[in-house]
Amino acid sequence: MTKVGVVGGTGYTGVELLRLLALHPDVQLHAVTSRGEAGTRVADLFPNLRGHVDLAFTEPDMDVLAACDLVFFATPNGVAMSMARELLERGVRLIDLAADFRLRDADAWRQWYGMEHACPDLLQEAVYGLPEVNRAAIAGARLVANPGCYPTAVQLGLLPLIEAGCIDREGLIADCKSGVSGAGRGAAVATLLSEAAESLKAYAVPGHRHLPEIRQGLERAAGAAVGLTFVPHLTPMIRGIHATLYARRTDGDVDVQAVFEARYRAEPFVDVLPAGSHPETRTVKGANDCRIAVHQAPDGQTLVVLSVIDNLVKGAAGQAVQNMNIMLGVEERSGLRLVGLIP
Numbered sequence: 280m281t282k283v284g285v286v287g288g289t290g291y292t293g294v295e296l297l298r299l300l301a302l303h304p305d306v307q308l309h310a311v312t313s314r315g316e317a318g319t320r321v322a323d324l325f326p327n328l329r330g331h332v333d334l335a336f337t338e339p340d341m342d343v344l345a346a347c348d349l350v351f352f353a354t355p356n357g358v359a360m361s362m363a364r365e366l367l368e369r370g371v372r373l374i375d376l377a378a379d380f381r382l383r384d385a386d387a388w389r390q391w392y393g394m395e396h397a398c399p400d401l402l403q404e405a406v407y408g409l410p411e412v413n414r415a416a417i418a419g420a421r422l423v424a425n426p427g428c429y430p431t432a433v434q435l436g437l438l439p440l441i442e443a444g445c446i447d448r449e450g451l452i453a454d455c456k457s458g459v460s461g462a463g464r465g466a467a468v469a470t471l472l473s474e475a476a477e478s479l480k481a482y483a484v485p486g487h488r489h490l491p492e493i494r495q496g497l498e499r500a501a502g503a504a505v506g507l508t509f510v511p512h513l514t515p516m517i518r519g520i521h522a523t524l525y526a527r528r529t530d531g532d533v534d535v536q537a538v539f540e541a542r543y544r545a546e547p548f549v550d551v552l553p554a555g556s557h558p559e560t561r562t563v564k565g566a567n568d569c570r571i572a573v574h575q576a577p578d579g580q581t582l583v584v585l586s587v588i589d590n591l592v593k594g595a596a597g598q599a600v601q602n603m604n605i606m607l608g609v610e611e612r613s614g615l616r617l618v619g620l621i622p
Contacts, residue, residue, distance in 0.1 A: 281607055284310040284347040286339055286362070287354035290464045292376055294325050295596035296353055301331040303600065303614035305607065308332060309347050312339040345369040349606065351599055352376060360397040363422065367401075372606060373422045374599050380405035380424035381492050391488050408602040409434060409496065410611070411546050417605045425602060426496075428594030429455050429489040429511060432522040434496045435549060435569050436586035439542040441500045445533040446526040446582065449506035453493070454523045458516040458560075461590045469513070476515045487511050518591055519560030524584040528575075535573050535582060543571070547612050548593060548601065558587045565589060566617040567597030592617070 283300060287293050288311040300308055311321055313336040321336060322329040337343065344350050344366060352359035352375045359375040366373060382388045385399035396402065406420040407413055409431065417423055426434070433453045440446045456479075459470045468474060490509045497505045514521075536554045543549040550570045552558055558570035566589060574583040588594050597615060604611045 281306045281348045282309045282346065283307070283603070284312070284344050284350040286312045286344065286350060286352045287358065288321065288336060289313045289316055289324065290353060291460045291591055292595045293353035294328075295591040296351055296376070296599060297321065297325070297328060297332055299592075299596055299600045299614055301328060305609045305613055306603075308334060310334070310337060310340075310343050312337055312344075314338060341365060341369075345371055347371055349374065349603060351603075352379075353596070356392055357394055357397075360401075363401060364398050367421055372420070374408065374425055374602055374606075375405075375423070376425045376595055376599050378424075378427065378488065378492070380422060381407065381426065381430075382495065387491050391486075391491055407496070408598065410598070410601055410605060411435060411543070411549060412438070412496070412500070414605060417602055418608070420606060423602050423606065425595065425599045427489045427492055428457065428461055428520055428588070428590035429453075429487070429509070429522070430492045430496060431594050431598065432520045432569065432586045432588045433493050433509070433524065435588075436522055436524045436571055436584040437497060437526065438500050439539050440526055440535065440582065440584070441497055441505070442542065443533060443535075443538045445528060445530040445535070445538070447529055448497075448501055448503065450527055451497070451505060451507045452525040453507060453509045454512075454525070455510070456512045456514045456519075456521045457590055458514060458519045460517050461520070461594075462513070475513060479512060479514055481510055481512045484510055516560070518564050518589050520588050520590045520594060521558075521560050522584075522586040524586065526582045526584070528580050528582055531579070535575070539571060539573055548597075548615070556585075558585050560587045560589070561621055562619045563587055563589050563593070564620045565592060566619040567593045567601060567615045568617075568619065569593050589619075 360379040556572040
């Protein structure tokens, strides 16, 4: 039984991670930390975990965390990088659900996250945890950077076309909608019920922090620069991301439906729908699935890819557990055989 710890267990991503780990057959929860809730029983803060998690939150303690085989960081940006080196030196494997190790360039990190990186040398070692791309490297990694929610939906939707070389890489568009849980559990006026309900708005149009992460992944696949316009939107729902992706064809003879089906045929958590389908976010709510459909616009030149995920599962905690399974060498679907919640 693998002993795991969770640093930062009080946010939406943290409680989702605890929900998945509590029922995982191959792990034992050893510690769940929170500076603000230390001493509070986890199940008192999150009653859905009553009877499943019999632990109290504790202050982050290096000796306690070092007794774990693997530690998850479900913390704000900047926390994991301040603790990573010591835990790695003590033989603990790490999965960071924040952005501390997603970008390989320390200067880009400083530009987009507004702080100096505490351990820039580890950026080259960290493995980007998108299993559909980096499964082999994840298996042997000490440090995994769990992808962001928007980057997961966008990359899974565009990678098959980029790898096939059948689209113009310079004019990609990602028009994405997210539920309010993506903004986190902290109180903010913009996510109050009376502010977010019955409304839809774009935000961070001049530049969202996930833009360099998405571009980095697409450029790695292309082996060349890509041009990407990424516009996120806030929608009045709790969970879910819907990415509508646009690309111009450069090869009209390629069967793009076949490209997607072949690319993801062996992937346990990517579901390519039949031609003409329109995936819905509710079909992946609570599940670690990405559902994708590809269409050709009436002009015959524009491809439209629809990609949906639950931002808290495949976009965060579920993908982290998927990465853990790969790192531990257990069945990749272990603890993740989840069915979407309808209604």
